[in-house]
Amino acid sequence: DAGVIQSPRHEVTEMGQEVTLRCKPISGHDYLFWYRQTMMRGLELLIYFNNNVPIDDSGMPEDRFSAKMPNASFSTLKIQPSEPRDSAVYFCASSLWGGQPQHFGDGTRLSIL
Amino acid sequence: GESVGLHLPTLSVQEGDNSIINCAYSNSASDYFIWYKQESGKGPQFIIDIRSNMDKRQGQRVTVLLNKTVKHLSLQIAATQPGDSAVYFCAETVQGGSEKLVFGKGMKLTVNP
Numbered sequence: 001d002a003g004v005i006q007s008p009r010h011e012v013t014e015m016g017q018e019v020t021l022r023c024k025p026i027s028g029h030d031y032l033f034w035y036r037q038t039m040m041r042g043l044e045l046l047i048y049f050n051n052n053v054p055i056d057d058s059g060m061p062e063d064r065f066s067a068k069m070p071n072a073s074f075s076t077l078k079i080q081p082s083e084p085r086d087s088a089v090y091f092c093a094s095s096l097w098g099g100q101p102q103h104f105g106d107g108t109r110l111s112i113l
Numbered sequence: 114g115e116s117v118g119l120h121l122p123t124l125s126v127q128e129g130d131n132s133i134i135n136c137a138y139s140n141s142a143s144d145y146f147i148w149y150k151q152e153s154g155k156g157p158q159f160i161i162d163i164r165s166n167m168d169k170r171q172g173q174r175v176t177v178l179l180n181k182t183v184k185h186l187s188l189q190i191a192a193t194q195p196g197d198s199a200v201y202f203c204a205e206t207v208q209g210g211s212e213k214l215v216f217g218k219g220m221k222l223t224v225n226p
Contacts, residue, residue, distance in 0.1 A: 004156075031212065043157070043202070043216040056213065091156050098212035101147050104156030 002026070004105035006092050012111045018080040021108045024073055025094030033102055034067055034077050035091040043091070049075065050098075082112045125223045132193045134220055136186040136203035143205040147214065148177060148188045151200045160188070160201075164208075190222075198224045 005024040013019060025032045033048040047057040052069045060067070064083070069075040079086055089109050093102040126132050138146070144165035149157035163170045163177045163186075170177050176189040186203050200221050204214040 042218045045213055048212065050212075093156075099145065099208045101159045101162055102214060103159060104149075106154070106156045 004092055004094055004103055006090075006105035006108050008108060009106065010109045010111075012113065013082060014113050015083050016081045017112075018078065019082045019086075019110060019112075021077040021090050021092075021110070023075045023077070023092030023105060025075070025092070026103055027073065029094035029096050029103075031095045031098060031102070032069060032075050033093040033095075034075070035093065035104075037089045037091060037107070046077070084112045086110065087112050122218075123221045123223070125225060126193050128193060128195060128224055128226050130193055132190040132197070132222060132224075134188040134190075134201050134203075134222065136188075136217055138184050138186060138203075138205045138215075140205060140207070140215070141181075141184065142207050143215075145206050145208045146177070146179060146186050147204045148175075148186075149202045149204065149216075150197075151202065151219070153199075157202060193222075193224050195224045195226055198222055 004026055007022045011019060030051050034046040035043050036046055037043045044059055046059045047067045048055055049069045052072055065079055067077045087110055089107045091104050091107045093104040095102045147162040148160040150160050151157045161172045161175050161177050163179050165181060168179055174191045178187045190197055200219040202216050202219045204216045206214050
């Protein structure tokens with residue numbers, strides 16, 4: 001079975017550039033989550049969607065971050081403009097419904113120079 | 114506040130030994146707990162979960178114990194193998210609530226051959 005698919009796996013770009021991370025959740029999963037992982041702060045929830053609708057974006061660090069889910073099989077996380085402190089691994093996860101385990105993709109390793 | 118923490122940041126064991134990874138949680142309302150395993154360069158992988166109406170749950174070579182009285186969770190790995198080397202996270206949530214998972218900071222398990 002296909003798991004959560006994220007792209008790109010690695011992204012290196014200069015500060016000030018726009019970055020777009022992509023996620024395809026597991027088919028049939030109603031919940032989609034975006035996380036950021038750093039050594040200092042661990043895994044942080046940025047935003048999550050239920051049936052394509054953003055439910056809680058309180059973890060989004062700044063207005064430079066935005067996320068969309070135009071349909072049940074695709075979501076994007078965008079950073080504009082990017083800054084060096086945004087360097088981290090970004091994970092997408094999905095779950096069948098709220099009471100079920102979240103299944104994670106293998107992440108996008110983002111480096112902002 | 115709501116938090117999940119791990120007692121041991123690192124654990125080194127010999128192949129074939131049993132491993133025990135501990136986790137403390139502070140939200141007495143949490144009723145669903147999950148253990149994840151994260152290998153280098155990959156996303157967290159679901160291992161086992163437990164709901165608050167249970168004290169113990171067993172999987173293949175893994176057992177999770179829940180002590181609600183002292184808000185403590187543990188993961189036991191039997192006959193630890195080199196492939197078990199990874200970072201382990203516990204996570205908690207309140208089902209029917211925000212659907213957010215609160216993750217601990219992680220503990221690195223190293224299995225020596």
